[in-house]
Amino acid sequence: MTLKLLKEIFSNCLNEYYSQEEINTLFHILIEFYLGINKINYIQDPLYIISKKNISLIESKIKMIQKKTPIQYIMGEVEHKNIKFKVNKNVLIPRPETIELCDWIIFNQKKKCKILDIGTGSGLIALILKKYITGSIVHAWDKSPLILKIAKENALKNNIEINFKIVDILKNVKVNDKFDLIVSNPPYVDKSEMQFIDESVVKYEPHSAIFVEGNDNLIFYKKIIQYSKDALNSDGVLYLECHTDRINFVKNILKINNFKNIKIKEDLFGRKRMIKACI
Numbered sequence: 157m158t159l160k161l162l163k164e165i166f167s168n169c170l171n172e173y174y175s176q177e178e179i180n181t182l183f184h185i186l187i188e189f190y191l192g193i194n195k196i197n198y199i200q201d202p203l204y205i206i207s208k209k210n211i212s213l214i215e216s217k218i219k220m221i222q223k224k225t226p227i228q229y230i231m232g233e234v235e236h237k238n239i240k241f242k243v244n245k246n247v248l249i250p251r252p253e254t255i256e257l258c259d260w261i262i263f264n265q266k267k268k269c270k271i272l273d274i275g276t277g278s279g280l281i282a283l284i285l286k287k288y289i290t291g292s293i294v295h296a297w298d299k300s301p302l303i304l305k306i307a308k309e310n311a312l313k314n315n316i317e318i319n320f321k322i323v324d325i326l327k328n329v330k331v332n333d334k335f336d337l338i339v340s341n342p343p344y345v346d347k348s349e350m351q352f353i354d355e356s357v358v359k360y361e362p363h364s365a366i367f368v369e370g371n372d373n374l375i376f377y378k379k380i381i382q383y384s385k386d387a388l389n390s391d392g393v394l395y396l397e398c399h400t401d402r403i404n405f406v407k408n409i410l411k412i413n414n415f416k417n418i419k420i421k422e423d424l425f426g427r428k429r430m431i432k433a434c435i
């Protein structure tokens with residue numbers, strides 16, 4: 157079978173689930189990842205013959221895509237800012253707005269510092285900050301060993317040194333250490349909002365990373381802000397990713413807790429998604 161024919165079959169199998177643009181993107185991501193054929197190779201030689209083994213491989217991936225499995229979980233890996241992250245069902249798939257949050261921190265933080273990432277998941281924020289804020293010491297917490305196992309693998313694979321620890325931030329965590337910068341992208345979606353969330357997110361991504369248990373959808377912010385008040389050094393700074401509808405509530409909690417110089421930043425889509433505050 158030629159590459160061109162494989163693309164036609166791919167398209168026919170998925171056109172009831174995705175737009176043509178999405179199908180094209182998925183096809184090129186998959187054939188580059190699994191067959192090492194990039195878009196230029198495709199344009200130059202669409203009649204390239206694909207082996208039976210590789211056809212079966214792509215067919216098995218088509219079945220997964222039809223079941224709405226996110227492409228990142230199918231490949232088991234994503235790359236951001238020249239760091240490769242293993243991802244599986246235990247960790248949230250990195251989101252573009254979180255990379256934007258990291259870029260904002262890197263832009264603001266000109267000198268090395270001691271950083272804590274609360275709810276590290278794949279280790280996304282911790283690894284990026286350690287790599288791009290040279291000389292910094294980075295600690296990263298999450299609540300379960302299964303999650304930290306992935307983050308640790310990612311740190312090891314990329315040769316990035318992070319101090320990982322199992323910590324449940326909703327428990328009363330003692331302040332044993334001080335930090336210059338605390339950052340978190342905590343769970344912030346209310347369970348009642350599940351109906352508005354994309355089907356593939358609800359079906360495949362870890363609910364404990366996305367949804368807040370109980371009826372206080374700001375509980376993580378309250379706990380993190382309370383903890384940061386005591387755990388930040390005197391010129392320390394806190395960065396939080398937020399739900400756009402609730403960012404003003406987070407701002408108020410920061411104000412009540414005497415945080416200063418509070419700044420809200422929009423993401424590339426113009427949504428207010430991240431907030432920075434100084435102690």
Ligand SMILES: C[S@@+](CC[C@H](N)C(=O)[O-])C[C@H]1O[C@@H](n2cnc3c(N)ncnc32)[C@H](O)[C@@H]1O
Nearest residue numbers: 254275276277298299324325326341342343365
């Ligand atoms: C929205 S995800 C963010 C993951 C990663 N930092 C990122 O930005 O891609 C929230 C993370 O908080 C963790 N988490 C949930 N409840 C927690 C708790 N009580 N204590 C510590 N971490 C928690 C989840 O396991 C998950 O990894």
